[in-house]
Amino acid sequence: MRTEGDFIKINEWLLPLSWLYGLGVRFRNLMFDIGVLKSRSYDIPVISVGNITVGGSGKTPHVEYLISLLSNRAKVTVLSRGYKRKSHGYVLAKAGTTMRDIGDEPYQMKKKFGNIHIAVDKDRRHGIERIMSDSETKDTDVILLDDAYQHRYVKAGLNILLVDYHRLIIYDKLLPAGRLREPQEGKSRADIVIVTKCPKDLKPMEYRVLTRAMGLYPYQKLFFTSIEYCNLKTLFGNKETALSEIGKDTSILLLTGIASPQQIVMDLEPYSKKIHPLTFADHHQFTSKDIEEINSKFKSLPHPRIIITTEKDGARLEGADGLDKEAKNNIFVLPIRIKFMSDGEKAFNNKIISYVRKNSRNSTMAKRANDNSAADSHNSGHRPGTISFRNN
Incomplete structure (x- = not known):
């Protein structure tokens, strides 16, 4: 099991810039204090x-x-x-x-x-x-x-x-x-x-x-x-299914535009042996080129296959044009709660x-x-x- 601090990577060669940045932030906080x-x-x-x-x-x-x-x-x-x-x-x-x-x-x-x-x-x-x-x-x-x-x-x-x-x-x-x-x-x-x-x-x-x-x-x-994690829900439609029902041999294109997708990958591993992450930057706005890449990646996966994405990414995908019919019909949003x-x-x-x-x-x-x-x-x-x- 991964432990606390396991996703931290420090770029030590940038520490002098961090020191200068810290001076500015501390001065700002002092002005408020x-x-x-x-x-x-x-x-x-x-x-x-x-x-x-x-x-x-x-x-x-x-x-x-x-x-x-x-x-x-x-x-x-x-x-x-x-x-x-x-x-x-x-x-x-x-x-x-x-x-x-x-x-x-x-x-x-x-x-x-x-x-x-x-x-x-x-x-x-x-x-x-x-x-x-x-x-x-x-x-x-x-x-x-x-x-x-x-x-x-x-x-x-x-x-x-x-x-x-x-x-x-x-x-x-x-x-x-x-x-x-x-x-x-x-x-x-x-x-x-x-x-x-x-x-x-x-x-x-x-x-x-x-x-x-x-x-x-x-x-x-x-x-x-x-x-x-709550039940998976289709982004386009009203189909709902539990994670436990997707099957170990289901190919999952894990589509994320969030800051830390590692945790979702780890959490989905017990449900499928075939997870294929497709990662974009946090709050990424999907372009026509991105949609082409999503279609291509999805088509390359063996059947059965689905796309899983986050609620936040789903909100941005709703208005995207150009998704293939099969891809569109198989995009599932993974709701979470704490x-x-x-x-x-x-x-x-x-x-x-x-x-x-x-x-x-x-x-x-x-x-x-x-x-x-x-x-x-x-x-x-x-x-x-x-x-x-x-x-x-």
Whole structure:
């Protein structure tokens, strides 16, 4: 089994540049710490979810967990930058909004959660102000900031820092030698730290070792999550099948445009002996040349054969032209969700719910007596139904 730190590669010849980069980042953080650069807080619950590492740490499934936890008891708005979208400024997702308008991850969330608002704005302060003032969104009870840990112009009420188990920040280096966006002491701004993508068989001793290694302050809460895969779903159509049903001899073209595809390869290995990765850069926009390559690679595989891709990549493939009919009919999206480990779900849920309830502007928010059952909030894909913030 691979262990923590196993995906880290340090380009040591770039360390002098990392030192210079670190000077700039530390100076910027100092300007915020002493008040030269101003952080603004808001009289609405704002929860920031992000990381200090370039690349995937599981932000989207963790934001989706928070949506599921809160959305049927409070008005939730997700505010994202909308990375690589083709629009500009503030955009509120509506019925006809496309992936190109808001970006792949916000589009993915909008498709899955029709009862929340999704907005994008590179200027998070402007975005929050629009959410709080516009007639369509001013009834928002809580704002989830997607990927905003370094966006210090906003002072979130609750900061959640995600750390990939396979690329722990304590072993990494600053850009460009490593992948850290800022020095690891930046983790001190977090109220909650979550070690993501953990192996499901993590031993109690490993929890203790990781807890000591992270070196958090007493005011910070540490949690661990793993990835759970849901049933495969056709990208074009409504067919659904379990991973266990695909067959060991099925040829899988694993199509990914994400930062860290290694974990998916490892996780699919028990289900098929014939996995053929086709990897693009994170948030890659598929061109006609890419589609030709996908068609060609798929045709070269022996039968039976399928294409498996991520939800985020599926959002970008939906509008792509030129896919062969057979390839199009055999593209399956692999949905994921996160699961808290070491009995952490109840404590995490209660912390989130308590923060939102105590800081809500909505005077009608009421607390039911059965708070203690919040731990069942995300099991089996069901949304939590234990604490009501609103009188419906």
